[in-house]
Amino acid sequence: MRAGYAAGLLIFAAILSGIVLRYSNIDNAGRRSPDELAYTWQANHIIGEKIAGTRSLVQIYNNDKKLWVLPNPTRIGYLWPLSYFMEATGFFDYRAGSYFSTIFSVVSILLITAFALRYLNKWVALYAVLALGVSPMELAVSMRAWADAFCGCLGLLLVFLTVSCIKNEGKLTKVFPFVLTGTYYFMVKEAGVLLYLLCGFWLLSSLAARKMFGRMVSTLLLMTAASAAGICFMAYSLGGIGSMFEVIRHISEAMPFNQYAVSYQSGPWYNIIYGLFILSPLNVLLCAAGMAGFAADLLKGNRGPEGVDRWVAGGLMAILTAYVIVMTWAPYCQNVRYLSPVYGIFYLVSGIGAWYVYLYLKTRFKAADLKVMVCLMVAVAVFSAMSDYGYFRKALHKMKIVDITLKALESRPRF
Numbered sequence: 001m002r003a004g005y006a007a008g009l010l011i012f013a014a015i016l017s018g019i020v021l022r023y024s025n026i027d028n029a030g031r032r033s034p035d036e037l038a039y040t041w042q043a044n045h046i047i048g049e050k051i052a053g054t055r056s057l058v059q060i061y062n063n064d065k066k067l068w069v070l071p072n073p074t075r076i077g078y079l080w081p082l083s084y085f086m087e088a089t090g091f092f093d094y095r096a097g098s099y100f101s102t103i104f105s106v107v108s109i110l111l112i113t114a115f116a117l118r119y120l121n122k123w124v125a126l127y128a129v130l131a132l133g134v135s136p137m138e139l140a141v142s143m144r145a146w147a148d149a150f151c152g153c154l155g156l157l158l159v160f161l162t163v164s165c166i167k168n169e170g171k172l173t174k175v176f177p178f179v180l181t182g183t184y185y186f187m188v189k190e191a192g193v194l195l196y197l198l199c200g201f202w203l204l205s206s207l208a209a210r211k212m213f214g215r216m217v218s219t220l221l222l223m224t225a226a227s228a229a230g231i232c233f234m235a236y237s238l239g240g241i242g243s244m245f246e247v248i249r250h251i252s253e254a255m256p257f258n259q260y261a262v263s264y265q266s267g268p269w270y271n272i273i274y275g276l277f278i279l280s281p282l283n284v285l286l287c288a289a290g291m292a293g294f295a296a297d298l299l300k301g302n303r304g305p306e307g308v309d310r311w312v313a314g315g316l317m318a319i320l321t322a323y324v325i326v327m328t329w330a331p332y333c334q335n336v337r338y339l340s341p342v343y344g345i346f347y348l349v350s351g352i353g354a355w356y357v358y359l360y361l362k363t364r365f366k367a368a369d370l371k372v373m374v375c376l377m378v379a380v381a382v383f384s385a386m387s388d389y390g391y392f393r394k395a396l397h398k399m400k401i402v403d404i405t406l407k408a409l410e411s412r413p414r415f
Contacts, residue, residue: 097144155341179219294356
């Protein structure tokens with residue numbers, strides 16, 4: 001009881017710290033990036049007339065080659081809520097996007113807490129909340145007028161709903177929220193399609209493994225129908241299917257000539273992983289430890305880490321691995337910001353890795369010696385958190401670098 005009470009207090013403190021860090025940095029972003037300026041202009045353009053304004057944006061975008069390297073106007077799942085937020089707050093400059101991002105970054109902290117407490121355990125929850133709270137890349141997107149903080153929040157929500165569907169054996173009352181969220185997600189940003197597909201595969205394969213083929217088919221049909229409806233709605237909002245595909249064609253045509261993408265978002269496949277290591281080295285190591293420990297348990301026929309749902313942990317690791325593999329090999333995507341849909345999963349798996357370390361120490365040390373080792377673990381975790389936040393202040397605060405690419409990070413060495 002005492003341990004549970006202490007964990008609860010520490011989790012509350014970690015949540016509060018993460019919220020304070022976000023709101024204390026919200027107005028200190030300094031110079032704005034071209035993407036932020038583009039999002040702000042697009043959201044202003046559609047205020048008052050969402051359909052007509054979006055169609056006008058698409059026409060402007062398709063007729064001006066200089067705009068093809070900027071965020072495209074098909075991301076209505078982000079632009080429409082942002083424009084509503086502008087109308088509600090009276091902020092029509094970059095501050096609207098920044099505040100919008102901050103709000104959803106805070107929601108991400110609450111979601112990761114709820115998810116870990118429900119499906120993992122309180123100590124994994126504590127570590128994940130602490131790590132996400134001081135995460136350099138999450139803090140960076142939380143104060144920018146980018147879509148990435150919103151993407152990260154929706155990514156966590158989608159994973160939460162996926163696990164809920166799996167635990168409830170694909171009941172339609174649980175599948176409907178999952179399908180609606182996934183369909184909406186691919187209207188926010190293209191990366192949403194990838195995460196939705198991975199979560200959908202996880203759900204469908206879980207139903208197939210339980211030989212619940214009827215529910216698997218009904219879920220697949222519902223996903224297909226909702227996706228088709230979502231695409232039709234996007235096409236209508238953008239001025240027709242032809243206009244939508246013209247935008248997509250222009251994006252692909254412009255990428256090889258996008259000087260920023262070629263110079264900063266190209267390179268060896270491991271660039272994005274190395275960039276992640278620069279930002280949060282201990283968590284990359286713990287993430288790897290969690291995956292290695294889980295793989296070892298599977299080979300030995302063990303149930304998985306004590307106190308952690310085996311199937312949830314395995315699913316999280318599979319989705320994270322698949323998502324990162326796709327992004328490492330995708331052209332012009334060597335940018336840690338593009339991992340925002342799985343930031344939460346990354347820190348959950350890191351928390352599982354920390355739990356594996358504790359369980360290993362538990363088998364090697366007894367009584368007083370174990371307490372000493374636990375105190376050392378705590379000291380390392382706190383030092384890592386302070387170091388990650390310090391690097392955020394050094395490299396990303398006040399926009400000292402324009403993005404979260406490897407080349408940009410190397411211009412502000414961590415050590």
